[in-house]
Amino acid sequence: MAAPPSDSEYLTGWGGHLESEALPGALPRAQNNPQVCPYGLVAEQLSGTAFTVPRSMNLRSWLYRIRPSVGHSPYTLAEPEGRLLADFSSAAAANCTAEPNQLRWGPIPLPPPDKPVDFIRGLETVAGAGDAARKDGVAIHVYAVNSSMNSRAAFSNADGDMLIVPQLGTLVLKTEFGSLTVPPRSVVVVPRGIKFNVALAAAGEGEGEGERGAEGAGARGYVLEIFKGHFTLPDLGPIGSNGLANPRDIKFPKAAYDDTEEATAEPWVLTHKYMGQLFEATAAHSPFNVVAWHGNYVPFLYCLEDFCCMNSVTYDHPDPSIYTVFTAPSDEPGTAVADFVIFPPRWMVQENTFRPPWYHVNVMSEYMGMIWGSYDAKVGFQPGGSSLHPCLTAHGPDAATFAAASAAALAPTHFNSGLAFMFETGAMLRVSRRALAARNLDVDYHKCWDGIPVLFDAARRDVEVEVEVPAEFAKRG
Numbered sequence: 001m002a003a004p005p006s007d008s009e010y011l012t013g014w015g016g017h018l019e020s021e022a023l024p025g026a027l028p029r030a031q032n033n034p035q036v037c038p039y040g041l042v043a044e045q046l047s048g049t050a051f052t053v054p055r056s057m058n059l060r061s062w063l064y065r066i067r068p069s070v071g072h073s074p075y076t077l078a079e080p081e082g083r084l085l086a087d088f089s090s091a092a093a094a095n096c097t098a099e100p101n102q103l104r105w106g107p108i109p110l111p112p113p114d115k116p117v118d119f120i121r122g123l124e125t126v127a128g129a130g131d132a133a134r135k136d137g138v139a140i141h142v143y144a145v146n147s148s149m150n151s152r153a154a155f156s157n158a159d160g161d162m163l164i165v166p167q168l169g170t171l172v173l174k175t176e177f178g179s180l181t182v183p184p185r186s187v188v189v190v191p192r193g194i195k196f197n198v199a200l201a202a203a204g205e206g207e208g209e210g211e212r213g214a215e216g217a218g219a220r221g222y223v224l225e226i227f228k229g230h231f232t233l234p235d236l237g238p239i240g241s242n243g244l245a246n247p248r249d250i251k252f253p254k255a256a257y258d259d260t261e262e263a264t265a266e267p268w269v270l271t272h273k274y275m276g277q278l279f280e281a282t283a284a285h286s287p288f289n290v291v292a293w294h295g296n297y298v299p300f301l302y303c304l305e306d307f308c309c310m311n312s313v314t315y316d317h318p319d320p321s322i323y324t325v326f327t328a329p330s331d332e333p334g335t336a337v338a339d340f341v342i343f344p345p346r347w348m349v350q351e352n353t354f355r356p357p358w359y360h361v362n363v364m365s366e367y368m369g370m371i372w373g374s375y376d377a378k379v380g381f382q383p384g385g386s387s388l389h390p391c392l393t394a395h396g397p398d399a400a401t402f403a404a405a406s407a408a409a410l411a412p413t414h415f416n417s418g419l420a421f422m423f424e425t426g427a428m429l430r431v432s433r434r435a436l437a438a439r440n441l442d443v444d445y446h447k448c449w450d451g452i453p454v455l456f457d458a459a460r461r462d463v464e465v466e467v468e469v470p471a472e473f474a475k476r477g
């Protein structure tokens with residue numbers, strides 16, 4: 001790819017209409033589709049919303065390419081639904097099922113070194129709701145890969161926008177809009193329809209691993225796909241105009257393009273996810289041939305360490321919505337198709353408060369993953385692992401955490417021992433049968449709530465708690 005022209009790697013700033021050109025003057029001035037574009041480029045509009053959506057929510061970009069996207073062979077079916085799912089309606093029950101229990105999985109296993117698995121083949125659906133064909137619902141996937149995609153391959157997804165959360169290994173996304181480097185502790189959003197290639201950065205590249213000290217024998221992470229709407233920053237209400245994910249920290253690629261076309265070279269392979277099935281087409285030219293673009297429908301990158309975390313500085317544990325990084329609003333005010341929420345290192349100073357998450361029965365469904373370290377509500381939640389607490393299924397701190405936190409001295413504490421995240425959705429999720437049969441499913445998960453000590457004493461209103469703090473807690477911040 002021809003390198004972006006300026007020293008700063010990315011464009012920044014949420015909510016704008018951005019523009020980028022890899023050759024000076026490549027963007028047409030004062031119009032979108034001149035009879036002949038500068039440098040003989042072809043104008044192409046990519047829509048993220050219907051043409052007539054109100055201006056404040058309307059998303060589209062103009063791309064100026066060497067050849068239009070349409071020059072490819074017909075798509076043929078490469079893989080039916082199964083490993084990947086996009087229909088969670090009851091008609092699709094062969095692949096997924098209603099499962100009201102709390103579930104937990106150990107770290108996503110990496111593929112064996114002798115079996116190359118790239119991002120497209122290493123994705124697997126865990127759970128979801130709705131149906132991509134109705135443009136409504138969500139899917140949650142994990143990926144475990146040990147190989148870059150072929151350098152002449154591109155992936156696109158008609159079913160939804162994908163928020164990718166690397167846990168291990170840095171991903172390098174080459175997109176139609178330019179490249180984004182995505183190390184663990186950062187996330188990338190690729191809106192539906194945008195072609196991209198995923199390469200694994202060489203060991204040591206990027207800003208370090210999610211799991212501190214982990215050796216990169218591959219890459220793994222989590223994907224939240226929304227079949228409806230798009231990710232945006234949450235409203236801040238009384239917080240005011242700053243905080244949480246600040247708009248200036250959202251990064252966008254700069255235009256960069258493949259400038260070679262060899263008649264003799266292997267064809268490009270375009271893999272397209274459409275209603276959960278993978279289709280393949282070939283093309284004689286690179287899809288990464290966009291010399292300039294402008295618009296507001298663009299992939300973006302965010303470093304989770306830039307998150308400006310809010311918390312209670314008096315008493316009580318706030319609702320986790322205070323940690324929302326991105327939200328995909330539904331038509332029902334305040335109820336997200338899905339939220340992406342993090343539990344980052346932060347000060348905990350609340351007085352007279354049980355500081356870990358409270359016990360709860362949430363009408364929203366919660367899927368959590370662990371990027372590095374440990375989580376303050378659970379002892380056994382491992383980096384690369386995940387959990388699912390379905391709509392209205394009770395959960396909360398495990399017995400050891402409850403005991404320790406009920407007796408803890410309430411000095412200000414710098415919680416700096418982990419980064420967990422949550423995909424929270426208003427939908428009821430069906431769980432993929434493959435995920436329920438996975439060897440990393442923790443069949444004993446429910447036992448973490450066995451032995452929660454009963455502190456009730458009808459004779460004393462002010463109970464003094466003296467419990468033995470389990471050894472796991474001695475080393476935690």
Ligand SMILES: O=C(O)Cc1cc(O)ccc1O
Pocket residue numbers: 317318319320356357358360362366377389395396422
């Ligand atoms: O279940 C969890 O651990 C996630 C969570 C965290 C929190 O601080 C409050 C509510 C909640 O669901």
Ligand SMILES: [Fe+2]
Pocket residue numbers: 360362366389395
């Ligand atoms: Fe929860």
